[in-house]
Amino acid sequence: MSSSKEVLFTSIRDDNDDPGGMLHPGRSQIQLFFPLTKQSWGILYFSLREEKSRRRIFKRKKPKKEKKKDGKQQPPTNTQSTFRSSPSSAQSTTSQQTPPPAQLRDPAAAPGSRRGGAAAAAMALHHRARLRSRAAPLLAAVVLAVLALVSLLRASHGGAGPAPPAAAAASERAAARNRTAAQRKILLDPSFTPRLPRQGALSLSLAARNALPPRNAGRFPGLPDGHLKIVLYVHNRPRYLRLVVDSLSRVDGIGEALLVVSHDGYFPEMDEIVKGIAFCQVKQIFAPYSPHLFPDSFPGVAPGDCRDKDRAAEKRCRGEPDQYGNHRSPRIVSLKHHWWWMMNTVWDGLEETRDFDGHILFIEEDHYIFPNAYRNAQLLVDLKPKKCPQCYAVNLAPSDVKAKGEGWESMVAEKMGNIGYAFNRTVWRKIHAKAKQFCDFDEYNWDITMWATVYPSFEAPVYSLRGPRRSAAHFGKCGLHQGQDSSNVCVDNGAGAIELDAIDKVPNIKADWPVHIIRKQPGYQAGFKGWGGWGDRRDRELCLSFAYMYHVKDTSSA
Template sequence: MATIKKPRMKDAAARRRFLLVVSVTLLGVFLLIFVLGTNSRSKFFLSDELGDDLSYSYNYSYINNKLSLPKQSELSIQLEKLNQMPPRNRDLYPRLSLDHITIVLYVHNRPQYLKVVVESLSHVVGISETLLIVSHDGYFEEMNKIVKNIRFCQVKQIFAPYSPHLFPNSFPGISVGDCKDKEDGAKKHCQGSPDQYGNHRSPKIVSLKHHWWWMMNTVWDGLQETRDHSGHVLFIEEDHYIYPNAYRNLQRLITLKPQKCPNCYAVNLAPCDVNSRGEGWDCLIAERMGNVGYAFNRTVWRKIHKKAGEFCYFDDYNWDITMWTKVYPSFGGPVCTLRGPRTSAVHFGKCGLHQGQGDNNACVDNGVVRFEVDNLDKVANIKPEWDVRFTEHQPGYKAGFKGWGGWGDERDRQLCLNFARMYHLKDIASSS
């Protein structure tokens, strides 16, 4: 009997070991499925945010086919749907002021910076009267979370659905067959046309210009909330500190511009020299348009939009340098902006737009930005009786500058042109 029982005991032990291995394996599989599911929910987050009642006048599948836009990923499609959602906080601020100035804040992925500008906006006098649109260059969870916590005004988020940051394996992101650096396309059998200096495209760099141009076209011609808005729109970035009097000063500048400077195209909250805090004179200043806190109306946008070819084919990855050296000079005369003698917005950025923000690289001193905000900066300080001083022979980029490059790939240029066309397909069809 003893010789019979011993093998049975070995069989039982083997079965227990087998069951233990199977159980551990199944547990690992379940954990993997849970983790992947969690990541999927994190990445494709919109099912909980999208409403059932989405009405939009543009047929994007028609647009995609008509313009041969890049094939969208699931995340890109979901972000485009999110762009159609109505503003938040309408329960807190049910009506916008009749003469409100829409504010557009365009951001990449610098959460420490974004916290600063959002905090500054929360103290702006009159901010509750208007709509804040935050335009994201891609989807970044921490950036999204900061914006979703805004409670001081109506706020709408839009996401650039063709941002290179959303396409890790294909254009407008990085494609497997793309040329790199200064590779010879013919010898390497790689794809892409180089810029004027022989460098091939960097998706991280070109996204700067793509985002600005997509945002402009979308805000002025695509969004239900703004496509019929004829007034001024203020544009700021994630590294602009906005003073409490900015909105009231902006209203005064817009009111004064037709009389004080009828040939001015825009108004600015800050000098075009980002290091200047203003002259402190008792007068208004007309100068070259700056890129910190600038505002213009639909009439000016139509002039800019007509120059899509000039914008999209100029070999410089910077939108502002492209405007200064190619688009504005094509208007046929000086393009000036009107501002006050004391700044109402400050550029505080220390690192480039696409360097991002790691935990150990906040690009902000101790994670904090401090500005001296005097009592004069808390109330409108622009006087209607002031005269205007015109600034001439300013330093900076002018017509004739060839550009810094980075924008030589024909695919980027075509995508740029498509952004200018995507809300005007009916106009194109009727004119052809």
């Protein structure tokens, strides 16, 4: 078969296309563009059969002429016998032979016209067989050229067509091997031994659910190149969550994304709302070490723990107070624990995201997402390397949660906000390297911790690129730690609907806009000492253990 392939390629090769002799002799340029599929080999095979049949038919010796009788040449007794091929080639040529003309089949035809009609029919049959046998290799070359063109177009558009399973698996293995230096560079303290709480039945069952594949994968089978992954982190505000899910269902392009919903604790109503999502791929993860899953032990309330402003020496209780003399409150420290566990799990733990180098968009359950949010986020991600190479992230809204945007005809670079923020793995590695600073800072809010201690340690302004109009809005009035018990229930129903203009429903960022940099802004900065709530040594150790749990094989259980 290899020799036949070489013959065909030689026949369709044009040496003028390779003036420098850069291609191998006897091979077509088509070979460089795409692999021959089963269909291509089939076309090639049958074309070669036609070629061989043609050569056997027309290269054999001509039939001897019959002797003349009475001084005249006699016509052949059987016109069809002149073009009968050998038995080995009959099967490939029979279906292409044309029946003889009517006068050859009609016994009543006039004798005088019989000789001329037979000759004409023979000549016509000869030309038809000749044309058909020559057309087959040409047709095969055309089909192969079309396949090559389609392959090139697919490659130039990022692989629009589905790849064969073997090729897809090889591509995934190559992506895993070719991780960036930022992915491999993990800074760990060898003197620290991570310790995670001993899990109960509920914690173990939720951890098992974290390994389940995304739902709706059959309805949305492929995530295109350039897509964003979205992480929605929630606690226990079902009214808020319904509004957020409804807003996400109206977002243009949401079907291209993977939505990861991270739960702080387990609440059946919240679980059911997420299970009802049908507009994209969705994966649920549950923080298995959430204080809400440990009612009688750390990180929940453990017997013998100090509370409020207890003095440990007098009460003989356990725990270290914060800088204001207050002992830990599990429902408050859960804010920072959940965010830090989620970040480490999404970037380094989940199978669906741990090899993903692109931008991941993070939103909360009290963020209303506009219809143009996804497309605007994609535009900002694409423009950031050229328009704002010093920017670390992109944002869907101003850092001032009450602001709607300036409405300028320019993009804005300012300090990173906490509403709809997205960054890539390189930025995550810089954040992860500051785990010690993050976990030791006496502040129970993750965002204030980042502004006051982590970002300033980067030794350069941490700018985020956004549009002049917001694409997400903060609508909640209840804090994340409210609404957890019957004595202190947050009753805000999120009825304050967000009004959208027509421009908020379509992408409204232009690539030719300049970037306006806001260099000085009010808010939390380096030097702020924190609001406290994070003074207990156990919380700091658990926080640091989350940074190690996917990079250390064995972790001890407290």
